[in-house]
Amino acid sequence: MLDDFFVRALIAGIGVALTAGPLGCFVVWRRMAYFGDTMAHSALLGVALSLFFEVNLLLSVFGIAVVVSLLLLGLQRKQSLSADALLGILSHSALAIGLVLVAFMTWVRIDLIAFLFGDILAVTPADIALIWGGGALVVTALAFLWRPLIASTVSEDLAEAEGMKPAQARLFFMLLMALVIAIAMKIVGIMLITSMLIIPAATARRFSASPEVMAVLASLIGVLAVVGGLFGSLHYDTPSGPSIVVAALLLFILSLLPAAGRKTSGRAGSKGV
Amino acid sequence: MLMSNRVAAQAVRDEQLVSLVNAGVYRDGRWLVRGVDLSIKRGEVVTLIGPNGAGKSTTAKMVTGVLKQDEGSVTRSSHMRIGYVPQKLAIDWTMPLSVRRLMRLTGSLSDADLLDALGATGIRHLVDSEVRHLSGGEFQRALLARAIARKPDLMVLDEPVQGVDFAGESALYDLIRSIRTSTGCGILMISHDLHMVMAGTDTVICLNGHVCCRGTPDTVSQSADYLKLFGNTRSLAVYSHHHDHTHLPDGRVMHGDGSITDHCHPDDGHHHGHDHGHHNDHDRDHPVHDHPGHDHHGHTHHHAATEDRQDNHA
Numbered sequence: 001m002l003d004d005f006f007v008r009a010l011i012a013g014i015g016v017a018l019t020a021g022p023l024g025c026f027v028v029w030r031r032m033a034y035f036g037d038t039m040a041h042s043a044l045l046g047v048a049l050s051l052f053f054e055v056n057l058l059l060s061v062f063g064i065a066v067v068v069s070l071l072l073l074g075l076q077r078k079q080s081l082s083a084d085a086l087l088g089i090l091s092h093s094a095l096a097i098g099l100v101l102v103a104f105m106t107w108v109r110i111d112l113i114a115f116l117f118g119d120i121l122a123v124t125p126a127d128i129a130l131i132w133g134g135g136a137l138v139v140t141a142l143a144f145l146w147r148p149l150i151a152s153t154v155s156e157d158l159a160e161a162e163g164m165k166p167a168q169a170r171l172f173f174m175l176l177m178a179l180v181i182a183i184a185m186k187i188v189g190i191m192l193i194t195s196m197l198i199i200p201a202a203t204a205r206r207f208s209a210s211p212e213v214m215a216v217l218a219s220l221i222g223v224l225a226v227v228g229g230l231f232g233s234l235h236y237d238t239p240s241g242p243s244i245v246v247a248a249l250l251l252f253i254l255s256l257l258p259a260a261g262r263k264t265s266g267r268a269g270s271k272g273v
Numbered sequence: 274m275l276m277s278n279r280v281a282a283q284a285v286r287d288e289q290l291v292s293l294v295n296a297g298v299y300r301d302g303r304w305l306v307r308g309v310d311l312s313i314k315r316g317e318v319v320t321l322i323g324p325n326g327a328g329k330s331t332t333a334k335m336v337t338g339v340l341k342q343d344e345g346s347v348t349r350s351s352h353m354r355i356g357y358v359p360q361k362l363a364i365d366w367t368m369p370l371s372v373r374r375l376m377r378l379t380g381s382l383s384d385a386d387l388l389d390a391l392g393a394t395g396i397r398h399l400v401d402s403e404v405r406h407l408s409g410g411e412f413q414r415a416l417l418a419r420a421i422a423r424k425p426d427l428m429v430l431d432e433p434v435q436g437v438d439f440a441g442e443s444a445l446y447d448l449i450r451s452i453r454t455s456t457g458c459g460i461l462m463i464s465h466d467l468h469m470v471m472a473g474t475d476t477v478i479c480l481n482g483h484v485c486c487r488g489t490p491d492t493v494s495q496s497a498d499y500l501k502l503f504g505n506t507r508s509l510a511v512y513s514h515h516h517d518h519t520h521l522p523d524g525r526v527m528h529g530d531g532s533i534t535d536h537c538h539p540d541d542g543h544h545h546g547h548d549h550g551h552h553n554d555h556d557r558d559h560p561v562h563d564h565p566g567h568d569h570h571g572h573t574h575h576h577a578a579t580e581d582r583q584d585n586h587a
Contacts, residue, residue, distance in 0.1 A: 154375075209369055214369055
């Protein structure tokens with residue numbers, strides 16, 4: 001079964017979607033979309049460095065994402081520029097430095113498009129093992145960190161006062177994010193990773209009555225997007241990564257239709273009064 | 274036997290939950306608050322009052338450990354369970370959060386305890402509502418219920434009744450008082466309401482960038498004068514007091530004698546034997562506190578509660 005490239009792509013994509021769902025919810029709740037983008041863009045720098053120093057690609061991408069996010073936290077603490085501007089600077093310069101470095105290395109031939117927009121149809125059984133193994137690690141860690149993370153998303157002060165250690169939770173969360181970016185890069189590509197985090201979570205919001213339900217629904221919606229996108233790309237002969245994102249977007253638009261939203265908002269309204 | 278029980282009970286009651294000695298927080302080139310001496314025992318209610326920017330919330334955050342002091346020392350009893358109602362809490366609407374889920378934010382809780390606490394604050398019927406659909410007052414009640422349900426050793430309540438309607442306010446203060454009595458927890462409260470300060474507090478600490486003055490309101494709360502003044506007219510019951518110095522807009526400090534310094538001194542404004550009935554001339558642009566006297570009877574009302582409220586939100 002794993003001999004078929006399409007089946008491999010499906011399995012890999014589903015693995016990424018399941019992992020990205022709960023993590024993506026936190027990205028939405030904590031308003032970290034741009035932060036996720038910045039970490040993702042820095043992945044290209046990780047790719048370039050891995051080629052240059054001939055180290056493991058995954059390790060290099062993960063490491064650079066962690067360094068960039070720590071750098072960002074440090075700069076934010078100085079409060080000399082707004083978080084928004086800092087993100088803009090780091091995000092685009094990481095991407096640009098990555099592109100420049102790749103151009104310098106005339107001796108390596110690298111398929112930039114595959115890194116930027118994903119190459120899901122080229123996943124190997126080893127990639128699948130990595131995605132599912134890494135994904136299981138991320139989901140397990142999230143389950144352990146769940147209460148402190150939710151509490152500090154609601155209020156850092158409250159979480160700190162009541163012994164939830166929000167700083168520690170935030171650090172672990174960043175590590176998990178870096179890990180997801182490293183394993184998802186091959187599926188949807190550096191430019192589109194954040195969409196896999198955000199769009200399914202945003203779609204799930206309307207149908208969720210609790211953070212836990214939203215996390216699970218985001219995973220399932222992500223799976224739908226992967227399956228729909230891959231079949232679409234096969235049928236219309238379109239690039240697979242962008243096709244998955246388009247499928248996710250279509251689901252999001254569907255969720256906005258009045259009939260779909262009325263159920264939850266109506267119920268909440270009547271109870272709220 | 275009885276004696277030793279009593280001694281033991283006394284020892285528990287005297288247990289120091291938290292104590293701050295000459296504590297201060299320095300941020301962005303200025304002292305948010307400094308020179309704070311404060312301790313809270315089990316069963317004790319300590320209330321912080323003072324004008325906006327006086328360092329009340331900062332002090333509360335030192336007590337809870339959210340902010341680390343830059344000078345002085347903070348000692349917390351080990352394994353102390355804190356229930357905290359922060360002054361500001363903004364939940365992103367993208368997080369679906371029912372009142373039931375909010376109650377379990379930092380710890381698990383049985384359904385019975387959860388409903389009891391919500392019942393005590395009067396919003397049991399809202400248990401399955403989404404938090405973002407609550408009114409301001411209902412949300413404060415939910416936050417207070419959450420802190421109570423934790424069965425904390427120390428409750429830190431930063432303006433716990435903001436946005437709560439008039440009748441509800443005094444009911445919640447009664448509730449807070451009864452929790453102290455029934456559970457024996459210590460309470461640190463920030464309040465703008467002198468009524469509460471007078472009726473249920475062991476120690477009042479007035480802050481104005483440092484401890485301005487402190488004392489017990491007990492004697493006052495039992496006196497006929499007090500009942501006459503505050504019994505039925507709480508709308509006018511606004512604390513007011515004199516400060517011997519003024520914090521200028523640029524962060525410097527003008528003292529009573531007209532001298533100007535970069536920071537206030539820890540020993541500024543320690544009016545001796547002055548435990549209540551302060552006077553605060555809220556001249557918004559340039560408040561001048563040059564009042565020397567200790568006016569124990571003159572609870573004059575410089576502004577009504579409604580105005581004070583606007584102050585808080587400004």
